[in-house]
Amino acid sequence: MKKAFHVEDLRFKYSSSDVDTIKGISFNVFEGEIFGFLGPSGAGKSTTQKILIKLLEDYQGSIKYFGQDLKTLGPSFYEDVGVGFEMPVHFGKMTALENIEFFAGFYQSTADIQQLMERVGLWEDANMRVGEYSKGMKVRLNFVRAMLNNPRILFLDEPTNGLDPKNARIIKDMISEFRDQGGTVFLSTHLMNDVEQLCDRVAFCVNGHLHDISTPRDLKIKYGKREVKVEYKENGSTLSSVFPMEDLGDNAEFINTLRTKEIETIHSGETSLEDIFIIVTGVELQ
Numbered sequence: 608m609k610k611a612f613h614v615e616d617l618r619f620k621y622s623s624s625d626v627d628t629i630k631g632i633s634f635n636v637f638e639g640e641i642f643g644f645l646g647p648s649g650a651g652k653s654t655t656q657k658i659l660i661k662l663l664e665d666y667q668g669s670i671k672y673f674g675q676d677l678k679t680l681g682p683s684f685y686e687d688v689g690v691g692f693e694m695p696v697h698f699g700k701m702t703a704l705e706n707i708e709f710f711a712g713f714y715q716s717t718a719d720i721q722q723l724m725e726r727v728g729l730w731e732d733a734n735m736r737v738g739e740y741s742k743g744m745k746v747r748l749n750f751v752r753a754m755l756n757n758p759r760i761l762f763l764d765e766p767t768n769g770l771d772p773k774n775a776r777i778i779k780d781m782i783s784e785f786r787d788q789g790g791t792v793f794l795s796t797h798l799m800n801d802v803e804q805l806c807d808r809v810a811f812c813v814n815g816h817l818h819d820i821s822t823p824r825d826l827k828i829k830y831g832k833r834e835v836k837v838e839y840k841e842n843g844s845t846l847s848s849v850f851p852m853e854d855l856g857d858n859a860e861f862i863n864t865l866r867t868k869e870i871e872t873i874h875s876g877e878t879s880l881e882d883i884f885i886i887v888t889g890v891e892l893q
């Protein structure tokens with residue numbers, strides 16, 4: 608698997624701040640994955656994204672983009688990159704379509720604008736001024752902008768923030784499809800749902816540090832409860848028993864329950880990613 612980004616010991620301090628905001632973090636983003644950067648507000652997610660897209664240049668440590676030092680890359684880097692900023696920035700006095708066409712002018716090749724706007728449900732309002740758009744419409748337009756240049760790597764900062772569940776679903780489906788077609792995604796979020804539904808791997812980010820980096824599944828196996836709960840019917844009521852996962856096949860009581868009871872449900876104990884975040888980092892997400 609190719610490394611889209613290889614980041615080593617990244618540190619960054621805002622000039623107005625006394626301390627490092629990013630305090631020595633290392634991670635890889637592999638080509639073709641959705642890499643989630645999960646953490647509470649103020650953790651340093653947006654700052655990290657801005658560094659990776661060369662908006663903040665004065666960092667320490669090493670960042671390689673497909674093996675090349677990020678600092679040596681010229682403007683052609685931006686042909687590869689699609690960016691959705693946390694705060695949607697559009698020209699309010701221009702229509703949505705005018706906004707998108709304006710930004711399309713920066714790129715050598717662009718996606719089918721009508722198709723993108725139809726997909727996110729904005730085509731009918733394409734000629735409305737963005738100043739009259741609702742928050743959710745602006746967020747969707749922001750996503751269209753990120754996808755505008757058929758990027759190779761997509762940066763999304765809180766992409767579903769402010770969207771209703773139906774529109775959040777559409778955006779998430781589009782992000783998954785982008786990945787399924789070989790695209791790479793760096794996704795910053797404080798929303799566990801985004802991570803559960805989208806991310807192939809997730810890094811836990813708190814106060815400028817990274818904690819565990821793993822797949823959601825492996826995190827659940829590592830930190831989740833390893834037990835099995837069996838619910839069964841007995842004399843008209845539902846009873847339950849919990850068995851440890853270890854040596855389950857040799858657990859006579861478990862096997863006896865399966866053999867003799869009228870089973871209703873069987874579940875392995877799963878700790879939610881939200882709980883795992885707290886276990887690993889010691890802080891709450893929101």
Ligand SMILES: Nc1ncnc2c1ncn2[C@@H]1O[C@H](COP(=O)(O)OP(=O)(O)O)[C@@H](O)[C@H]1O
Binds near residue numbers: 621624646649650655
């Ligand atoms: N332009 C800036 N100048 C100084 N400090 C900043 C600036 N932008 C963000 N910060 C600070 O850096 C820290 C990380 O912010 P940010 O990267 O936006 O976190 P997140 O995206 O995880 O919420 C916060 O303490 C924030 O106040």
Ligand SMILES: [Mg+2]
Binds near residue numbers: 652693764
């Ligand atoms: Mg942020």
